Structure formats: structure tokens, C-alpha cells
Amino acid sequence: MGQRISLTQYLVEQQRANNSIPPQLRLLIEVVARACKRIAISVNKGALGDVLGSADSENVQGEVQKKLDIIANEVLIEANEWGGHLAAMASEEMDSIHLVPNRFPQGEYLLLFDPLDGSSNIDVNVSIGTIFSVLRKVNNHRGVSEEDFLQPGKQQAAAGYCIYGPQTTLVLTVGDGVAMFTLDREMGSWVLTEDNVKIPADTKEFAINMSNMRHWDTPVKRYIDECLAGEEGPRGKNFNMRWIASMVADVHRILTRGGIFMYPWDKREPGKAGKLRLMYEANPMAFIVEQAGGAATNARQRILDLTPTKLHERVAVVLGSKNEVERVTAYHLEAPSQNG
Ligand SMILES: O=P(O)(O)OC[C@H]1O[C@](O)(COP(=O)(O)O)[C@@H](O)[C@@H]1O
Ligand SMILES: [Mg+2]
Ligand SMILES: [Mg+2]
Secondary structure, three states, X not given: OOOOOEHHHHHHHHHHHHOOOOHHHHHHHXXXXXXXXXXXXXXXXXXXXXXXXXXXXXXXXXXXXXXXXHHHHHHHHHXXXXXXXXXXXXXXXXXXXXXXXXXXXXXXXXXXXEEEEOHHHOOXXXXXXXXXXXXXXXXXXXXXXXXXXXXXXXXXXXXXXXXXXXXXXXXXXXOOOEEEEEEEOOOOEEEEEEOOOOOOOOOOEEEOOHHHHHHEOHHHHHHHHHHHOHHHOOOOOOOEEOOOOOHHHHHHHHHHHOOEEEEOOEXXXXXXXXXXXXXXXXXXXXXXXXXXXXXXXXXXXXXXXXXXXOOOOEEOEEEEOHHHHXXXXXXXXXXXXXXX
């Protein structure tokens, strides 16, 4: 390997050369990255650290919390309460926003996170992750409320995720492309291992939970049927399928070799827009994917254009290789909407 560039060097360079990142944002990202290192240590301990299994609690969305959901949430809160330039935080695992106390002047950023993505994979030792999103606090003259968070994803100042897999990798965008950093455990540092990540526009690989097929909307069925028809079908090529059930891992594969990821609206709970969370999962991933040349929609509209109406809003997600996402979106726009 040539010259090693650390996360700090990369961010300072972004700050200097491209002016894409103010020092306060750089420090905030470094605090989040440090918290991810601590979460990685807990994840790696597994049964030795008594971090596997469920806690006796449910989150605001009625999901049973795993011990690691709670640990990761606490690590992120604690690190950012004292370290970042934050006014407040919001998490998939907390009912309402968490104000950062006693800060003067008040921090200028808002941090949102899914502390532990892919909770169902913790106990089976499959890749999981942390997803985060940074917004600017638009109004700096008064206190913080939930409304300050309800900004469309295109206003994100930064977004990233950390994947705890065979390697621990931090993937980051500050709106100027996507960079990947691998954790060097011996040195305790993040090393730049890929810059200017690009998702190929075409793919032969899709990711969807096929067990929901009978509940899908007609355009989703049409798209998947055409993929499954292979060389003999209208697409004229064979498709492969992957579904890891950790969004971080599925998105990471797409950033690495292309593909399309879908968690669409379905008929199981027609009143619910989708399973995934707009603010903690869809927005940060959509920002990263677009910055890597891919696309992300809710099957009809660009995800980053959606204005959230509440913190824990759900959304349908179609993201990845641009031409495939555009195809799925076009199929939906041609068909009458079933989901209200
Ligand atoms: O089990 P399903 O329905 O296939 O859902 C899998 C999806 O749910 C999620 O696990 C939701 O994330 P959490 O673990 O943070 O709740 C995504 O990461 C993943 O894409
Ligand atoms: Mg998640
Ligand atoms: Mg989660």
C-alpha cells in the first residue's frame, strides 16, 4: 500500500482544497467515527461481552430492542453530547429528540442515526452497521424542536455508515463524492481505502425480500418477474439475487459492485409507506448512493426531495444502479397507485 491517508487528513484536505466542510462539521464527523470504533469493539466481543440477545424493552416503533441496539445508541449519545458541534440528536431507538445540554454558543448541527442497523443479524454473526445523517440547524436564534429535523434529505450536510463485517469500514459523503475508510485495528485509525466511489449504471443483481412477493404492488412484481425470466425474458440477461437483511450490508455491496436494493410499499400494512425509516436509513443512504452516481427513489419520487412530516416517518426505498432504479420508478409511474 502507498501513502496512508487517515480520516482526519482526508477531512482536513476536503476543508482546505474543496471548502466542502467547515471545521465544526469535521470535528463532528470525527466524533461519530470514534463512537463507531467503540461500537465495533462491542460488536466484536459478541458473547464474550454479553452483548448478544434481546433486552427487555421495545423502541418507539414497537420493535423488541436488542442489547446492541441500546449499547450503540448510548455510545453515540455519550460521544456526541461532549464532543461534537451539535444542538440535538434523533435516533431510531428514541421516542423524541435528545437535546445537547449546556452548550454556548448552541451547536449548529443536528445528528440523526440508526445506531444498529440489521438487528436481526446480530446474534447470527452477519454484518451489521451504524447509519448517520447530519443536518444544519437552520434557525440559530432559538432552542431546538423536532420541527428543526424535518428537512428534506437534499439538505444533509453529511451522511455515512459504518459496517461491522469481516472488515470494519466507514463510508462517508460530505456532498463531494463518497470515500471509504477501513479500520486498522492495530493502529486504531481509519485509513482511506477508496475514494470517489462509483456505482455502475447497469447491473445484473437485485436485492429484495422475496418472501413478501405475494404482497407486492404490480410494478414491483413486473420488474422482478422480468429479472427472473433471465436471458429468455424481456431483459435478455440473467440476474443474480442477494438479500442480507442489513441495509448497510446490501448498500455496501451495491457501492462495491453495483446492484439494485428495494424495500417497496406492500399490501401487508397498506397504510404504511414502507418499512425503512426516512430520516435514519433512507435519507443518508440516498445521499451516499447519489453521490456515487446512483439513484434513490420511493418508487415514484426522489427520496432526497421528500419533506418529512414526522421524525420516525417510514418510506418505500428503491436505490442503486441508476438505470435499474429509473426502470422500477418508470414502471410505478405508468401504473395506477395502489398505496393511496
Ligand atoms: O427482515 P426484513 O423484513 O427483510 O427487513 C430487513 C430490513 O430491515 C432492517 O433490518 C431495518 O433495520 P433495523 O435493524 O435498524 O431495524 C434493514 O436493515 C433491512 O434492510
Ligand atoms: Mg436499520
Ligand atoms: Mg436499527
